[in-house]
Amino acid sequence: MSRSDPEASLQDEAARAGWMYYVGGKTQDQIATELGVSRQRAQRLVSRAMTDGLVHVRLEHKIAACLVLEAELTRRFGLCEVRVAPSLGDGGDPTRAIAGVGAGLMEKYLRRTEPLIMALGTGRALRACADEMLPITAEQHRIVSLIGNIAPDGSASFYDVIIRISDRVRAPHFPMPVPVISDTAAERAMFQRLRPAQIVFDLAKAADVTFVGxxxxxDDAPLLLDGFVSAPDLAEMQALGATGEIAGWVFDAQGKYIETCLSDRLGSARLEPNRPAPVIGIAAGLRKVRALKAALEGHIINGLVTDEATAQALLI
Amino acid sequence: MSRSDPEASLQDEAARAGWMYYVGGKTQDQIATELGVSRQRAQRLVSRAMTDGLVHVRLEHKIAACLVLEAELTRRFGLCEVRVAPSLGDGGDPTRAIAGVGAGLMEKYLRRTEPLIMALGTGRALRACADEMLPITAEQHRIVSLIGNIAPDGSASFYDVIIRISDRVRAPHFPMPVPVISDTAAERAMFQRLRPAQIVFDLAKAADVTFVGxxxxxDDAPLLLDGFVSAPDLAEMQALGATGEIAGWVFDAQGKYIETCLSDRLGSARLEPNRPAPVIGIAAGLRKVRALKAALEGHIINGLVTDEATAQALLI
DNA sequence: TCATGTTCTGGGCATATGCTCAAACACCGA
DNA sequence: TCGGTGTTTGAGCATATGCCCAGAACATGA
Incomplete structure (x- = not known):
């Protein structure tokens, strides 16, 4: 006990404080007294338990208005799987709202008994879902990434959701061993010819369920913000009618893929329209409405996890 | 929308308020403004969301001290499954502490792919666990009750955990169609000869995993508090060395079952010692230490869900 | 219709909480 | 040993929260 990892013991203390606060319903004062620390420290521990993701909160009630929207969306776009999370209102981060709901849906698939292949794209919302998942053992399934996991500097890509999910889900997982974006078309071709990459591409194509951002x-495109394209490149894409993007593959307002300067260097698998298996888009926020509508109408995705406000906007 | 169930729409509103508060991290003031109600009403809605069990909080971190206790208990009593929840400290209700942990363990078994039979006893702690379980579909399993579900007044017994669990777990479930306690030995014999009762008894005997309180x-025995025995009966049992009880079957300090005035009228299945499959006791609180120790040493149970303080006391 | 009991609402207040800021502290290289 | 640098700590304060209570709204039954 004398020389344990200070970081770990801090987490321990935070977990204990968070436990007493959220589960036990004690005040921070009481916790401070019982743990023998100052009230301020207790406050920091509780808050750390939350920010470190130790505490998970889920709501057990389907709000009627959300159910109505789910039914509407299913009918309107012919979807196979829809979840609408209640909006968090004006200042709320919509990603936050859908994370728990999306995590629950992913868990639902992972709890299936028959083995299945789950493919994962990228995106902040998807990452948030991964972080909200409860630990689960699902050895019978295979989890495969749609996007390359080699970042420009050679390290494992920060954007690869599969890395995050593998902490919580004990299942065989298959990162895509190619660069997110290659420098040249030739480099991509070289990587894609490699046998490991072929295996993962084939798995992705055969996925029984796919989750994508x-x-x-x-002008606020994630592709730009994350440095995958330059502002002039983006402007060029916009001029070509670019409306949305899934795993880096850009499509227009009808959900038809368009050729861009990325097309021949992108390491990710492209989701072809009208896949028979569920392809579930996870995204929320009014800025995403046009992109979502295009993906839905072009039948690139046939499932949706979003929030109330976005759902409403999609149905206008 | 104009004439919906007022109770349901209240829950809806509570759920929405709870969602914004716990997931969105908004203040009750903001929520009040957005929902167009007074702050006090928002406060009541949030608090109702919690008391109605709409909000579920779980902690994602194994505190080192608890892991140590789990290892110790496993070694000392030769157990197959142990969970130790952090104590909630002085004023905390130990049942509260173990409910989430126990629920997680039950879910773990229900997520198994191969079909299994889960048997359930009774007790407040077990009931609290059932209430904390997340909804799950587990059609492949069968859930069977160890205790009779016919209350003295003929209604379904309040003490039957299986009723509560069936709200959340979609799985075939088998209540035990006999009285909790029959008036006479003859009456019990009559009920037990009935074919439906036989089926359930056989299932219980074959259970792959069993959870019991x-x-x-x-003098504070649950059997007395719940009116199953009178104070004189209890005193008589105590004189015979009664130390603990599982599903109404009383055992002494060595964990050997003893004959009591209940023995020939009790409708529940008796768990015989040294079962090969997991039999997991769920209980916490220092008053239960003697009973737990007896059950463990008599090998009636071979698994345990308890809290830190109780675990420590067991190891003395 | 009105009296009556019950539930619900919002004001006010004591207390809990989160945040800021300056002091203390540990760590590290010279 | 010293001074710099970054992190942690605890005091104080503005604000949020929980709860009590009086009054309003509502349902009930004569």
Missing amino acids: VGQMG | VGQMG
């Missing part, structure tokens, strides 16, 4: 292509 | 036999 959906990016908008406005 | 463990009752103490002091």
Whole structure:
């Protein structure tokens, strides 16, 4: 006990404080007294338990208004799987709202008894879902990434959701061993010919269920913010009618893929329209409405996890 | 929308308020403004969301001290499954502490892919666990009750955990169609000869995993508080060395079952010692230590869900 | 219709909480 | 040993929260 890892023991203390606060319903004063620390420290521990993701909160009630929206979306776009999370209102982060709901849906698939292949794209919302998942053992399934996991500097890509999910889900997982974006078309071709990459591509194509983020292509496009394209490149794409993007593959307002300067260097698998298996888009926020609508109408995705406000906007 | 169930729409509103508060991290003031109600009403809605069990909080971190206790208990009593929840400290209700942990363990078994039979006893702690379980579909399993579900007044017994669990777990479940306690030995014999009762008894005997509460036999015995035995009956049992009780079957300090005035009228299945499959006791509180120790040493149970303080006391 | 009991609402207040800021502290290289 | 640098700590304060209570709204039954 005398020389344990200070970081770990801090987490321990935070977990204990968070436990007493959230589960036990004690005040921070009481916790401070019982743990023998100052009230301020207790406050920091409780807050750390939350920010470190030690505490998970889920709501057990389907709000009627959300159920109505789910039914509407299913009918309107012919979807196979829809979840609408209640909006968090004006200041709320919509990603936050859908994370728990999306995590629950992913868990639902992972709890299936028959083995299945789950493919994962990228995006902040998808990452948030991964972080909200409860630990689960699902050895019978295989989890495969749609996007390359080699970042420009050679390290494992920060954007690869599969890395995050592998902490919580005990299942065989298959990162895509190619660069997110290659420098040249030739380099991509070289990587894609490699046998390991082929295996992962084939798995992705055969996925029984796919979860992807959906990016908008406005001036706040995730592709731009994350440095995958330059502002002039983005402007060029916009001129070509770029409306949305899934795993880096850009499509127009009808959900038809368009050729861009990325097309021949992108390491990710492209989701072809009208896949028979569920392809579930996870995205929320009014800025994403156009992109989502295009992906839905182009049948690139046939499932949706979003929030109330976005759902409403999609149905206008 | 104009004439919906007022109770349901209240829950809806509570759920929404709870969602914004716990997931969105908003203040009750903001929520009040957005929902167009007074701050006090928002406060009541949030608090209702919690008391109605709409909000579920779980902690994602194994505190080192608890892991140590789990290892110790496993070694000392030769157990197959142990969970130790952090104590909630002085004023905390130990049942509260173990409910989430126990629920997680039950879920773990229900997530198994191969079909299994889960048997359930009774007790407040077990009931609290059932209430904390997340909804799950587990059609492949069968859930069977160890205790009779016919209350003295003929209604379904309040003490039957299986009723509560069936709200959340979609799985075939088998209540035990006999009285909790029959008036006479003859009546019990009559019920037990019935074919439906036989089926359930056989299932219980074949259970792949069993969860039971463990009752103490002091003057605060659950059997007394719940009106199953009178104070004189209890005193008589105590004189015979009664130390603990599982599903109404009383055992002494060595964990050997003893004959009591209940023995020939009790409708529940008796768990015989040294079962090969997991039999997991769920109980916490220092008053239960003697009963738990007896059940463990008599090998009636071979698994345990308890809290830190109780675990420590067991190891003395 | 009105009296009556019950539930619900919002004001006010004591207390809990989160945040800021300056002091203390540990760590590290010279 | 010293001074710099970054992190942690505890005091104080503005604000949020929980709870009590009086009054309003509502349902009930004569």
